[in-house]
Amino acid sequence: MAWHPDPGPPLPDTLTRLRPYRYPSMALAAGLLLAVGVAMVWGIAELKRGITWVDHSYRVISEIDGGQVALLKSESAARGYRRTGAAAQQADYLLIVPQVLEHPDNLVRLTDDNPEQNERARRWRDLVHTRLGELERLMDDTQATGTADEAINRDVRFSRMRRASTLANEMRVVERKLLVQRRATTDQRATQLTMFVVLGTAIPVVLLGLLLTGLLRENGRARKLEREARSAMRELEASLAQRDRLSEQRRILGIYAGMLQSxxxxxxxxxxxxxxxxxxxxxxxxxxxxxxxxxxxxxxxxxxxxxxxxxxxxxxxxxxxxxxxxxxxxxxxxxxxxxxxxxxxxxxxxxxxxxxxxxxxxxxxxxxxxxxxxxxxxxxxxxxxxxxxxxxxxxxxxxxxxxxxxxxxxSLRDPLTGLFNRRYLEENLNRELQRCARRGLPLTVMMLDVDHFKSFNDEYGHAAGDALLSQIGQTLGSLVREEDIACRYGGEEFTVVLPEAGAGEAALRAEGIRSEIGSTTVTHLRSTLGPRTISIGVATFPADGDTPAQLLAKADRALYEAKAQGRDRVVSA
CATH class of the missing domain: 3.30.450.40 (GAF domain)
Structure with missing residues (x-):
């Protein structure tokens, strides 16, 4: 099955819905911050302008108040000099006169922006000048008739001081109203600017906070996905290693299966x-x-x-x-x-x-x-x-x-007797003969045949004959050594190969086999049959031949010689 990495959990719906608004939100936040900056610059300029106008009103009021005070001081100095004739009073008057003249001139300049107020300032300046003329005459009239008090009382009754004071108060009232209006306007603009700055800052902060939160969440998810990707890569590497290991194991198992069959x-x-x-x-x-x-x-x-x-x-x-x-x-x-x-x-x-x-x-x-x-x-x-x-x-x-x-x-044993068959004899006789030849040892071949077996079959039947052959095979198998080869050659004939056995030893063993089989009986259909004698022909390597065919032929001729001599005997080639 193909391996697919885990895609991880999907993005939250909120993040998915807000993603298309990310860049517009950033643009809006940047625009608002820019607007806040512009508004702050404009607001500061307006505040400076408003403060300037407020300060202007304070200066106008200050010039009015200063002019009034200076005029009163000059009036007091002039009357004092008229009453006492003291030079100090005259000196005070002369010192205060420039101030009296300066304040109306300043006031005219300050009110250039306000025609009505400027008109009042000009009129007030004229009154101030007129009043100074009256005071000059009062001071210069020291040789006139009448007392000083009378002169002062006339000055009080007919002077322009009252009109100047009334006009100054009127200008002061007007300027104070302007001051109130300008301060109110400045406060209103300051409040508006503050609100705009607060809102203009708060909204971008909120937007940036939301964007930052979204980015943090996405970064967190990205880190999680990265961890999952690394884990998946490790799993993939382990899977590939496991696949390679399994592939190698299958290869080894395939080789093993093939060799095991052989x-x-x-x-x-x-x-x-x-x-x-x-x-x-x-x-x-x-x-x-x-x-x-x-x-x-x-x-x-x-x-x-x-x-x-x-x-x-x-x-x-x-x-x-x-x-x-x-x-x-x-x-x-x-x-x-x-x-x-x-x-x-x-x-x-x-x-x-x-x-x-x-x-x-x-x-x-x-x-x-x-x-x-x-x-x-x-x-x-x-x-x-x-x-x-x-x-x-x-x-x-x-x-x-x-x-x-x-x-x-x-395939190599006779099913009836349990002995090796003729095929096995042909395969192994030559091998044993070559082995004995290499070692310089003898080898003997015995051919055995059951005497009068045909008549036994005719008398008792083939089943009885098979039982007899089976019993003879078992007896023969028990008489041979482990290294000997006992075979059923065909029919009632048997062959025994005795490796490393010479003619004398073979003759003795042949006699023992003949005697033992000659006393063997078999039970068939609850009847005891036999015994039956056998004849044996013996041929020994190398005296009687050096090939399997020669030895078998010599042993077979010796077998026929034994039968010709009357059966139940052993004859050597």
């Missing part, structure tokens, strides 16, 4: 399996058990690796859960720790996994494969699959080898 015997099959398991499971160890034909005991047939826990060399089937149940039995942290009795009971299973796999083919139990290893990075399940696959192939291979051996034996 194994000549069970020993070679076990050797191939040991080599394969050591490649696939270098960290594990174990052994193979094969069941006896009686199926009551299993012996160790082969071992591999280093076992994590020792297993018995010989076990009974009921000591292994796998052999009892006919299916694999595994112990580890995941599958429990039910230990088979053939394992070392003193060793705890903590940190160890074991696996017993029965070797079963065609419903027949052949043995068991046991594997144990220390647990590592959760690969025991894959190891279990490998072991089970190897056990399955090995079981089939053992069954096929047994079947092949059975078929081979059946």
């Amino acid at each position: 194994a000549e015997d069970v020993t070679e099959a076990f050797s191939l399996t040991v080599e394969t398991l050591e490649k696939l499971l270098p960290q594990a160890g174990g052994r193979f058990y094969t069941l006896h034909p009686s199926a009551d005991i299993a012996d160790t047939a082969a071992r591999f690796g280093t076992e994590a826990i020792a297993s018995a060399d010989v076990l009974a089937p009921n000591q292994c859960w796998a052999l009892r149940r006919g299916q694999p039995h595994r112990t580890d942290d995941e599958h429990g720790h039910i230990k088979c009795q053939h394992l070392d009971q003193a060793v705890p299973l903590a940190g160890i996994w074991t696996l017993c796999v029965p070797l079963i083919a065609h419903g027949t139990s052949l043995g068991m494969l046991h594997v144990s290893a220390h647990e590592r990075d959760g690969t025991a399940n894959n190891d279990t699959t490998l072991v089970e696959a190897i056990a399955e192939q090995l079981s089939l291979a053992i069954a096929n080898l047994h079947l092949r051996e059975t078929l081979r034996l059946q």
Whole structure:
């Protein structure tokens, strides 16, 4: 199955809906901040202008007040001088006159922006000048008739001072109204500017806060996706490594399966399996058990690796859960720790996994494969699959080898007597003859024939004849050595090859065979039949020939000579 990385959780709906407004929001925030900046510059300029006008009103009022004060002082100095004639009073008057003249002139300049107020300032300046003229006359009239008090009283009654004061008060009232209006306008503009600045700053801050929150969330998700991507990459790398490992394991298993089919015997099959398991499971160890034909005991047939826990060399089937149940039995942290009795009971299973796999083919139990290893990075399940696959192939291979051996034996043995057949004789006589020739040893061939077998068949039937031949085959098989070759040559004829046996030894053994078979009886249909005698012809290498054909021919002629001499005897070539 193709591997697909986890795409991770979807973006929240809120972020998804707000994403199209991100750039407009940023543009709006930037525009508002720019507008706030412009407004602040404009507001500051307006505030400065408003403050300037307020200050202007204060200066106008100050000039009016200063002019009034200076005029009153000049009036007081002039009357004092008129009353006392003191030079100090005259000096004071002369000192204050410039100030009296300065304030009306300043006021005229300050009110240039306000025609009505400027007109009043001009009129007031004229009154001030007129009043100064009156004071000059008052001071210069010291030689006039009448007292000083009378002169002062006339000045009080007829002076322009009252009109000047009234006009100054009128200008002051007007200017104070202007001051109030200008201050109100300045305060209003300051309030408006403050509100605009606050709103213009708050809205971008909120927008930027939302954008920042969204960015932080997206950055968080991006980091999460990056972590997931890294994790997915690690998983992918592990998956690729696992795939490569599985591919290599399949390759090794394929080679193993191919070579296993070519194994000549069970020993070679076990050797191939040991080599394969050591490649696939270098960290594990174990052994193979094969069941006896009686199926009551299993012996160790082969071992591999280093076992994590020792297993018995010989076990009974009921000591292994796998052999009892006919299916694999595994112990580890995941599958429990039910230990088979053939394992070392003193060793705890903590940190160890074991696996017993029965070797079963065609419903027949052949043995068991046991594997144990220390647990590592959760690969025991894959190891279990490998072991089970190897056990399955090995079981089939053992069954096929047994079947092949059975078929081979059946093809080389006579089914009636259990002895080797003529084909086996032809294949092995030449090999044994060459071996003895290389070592300078003799070899003897005996040809045996049942005397009067045809008449026995005619009298008792073919079934009885087969029973007699079967009994003779069993007796002959019990009389030969393990290295000898006893064969049914055909019909009632038998052949025995005696490697490393000379003519004298062969003659003695031939006599023993003749005597033993000559006393053999057979029970058939509740009747005891026999005994039947045999005749034997003997030929020995190298005296009687140096090829299988020569020896067989010489032995056959010796057999006919024995029959010609009256049967039930041994004749050498």
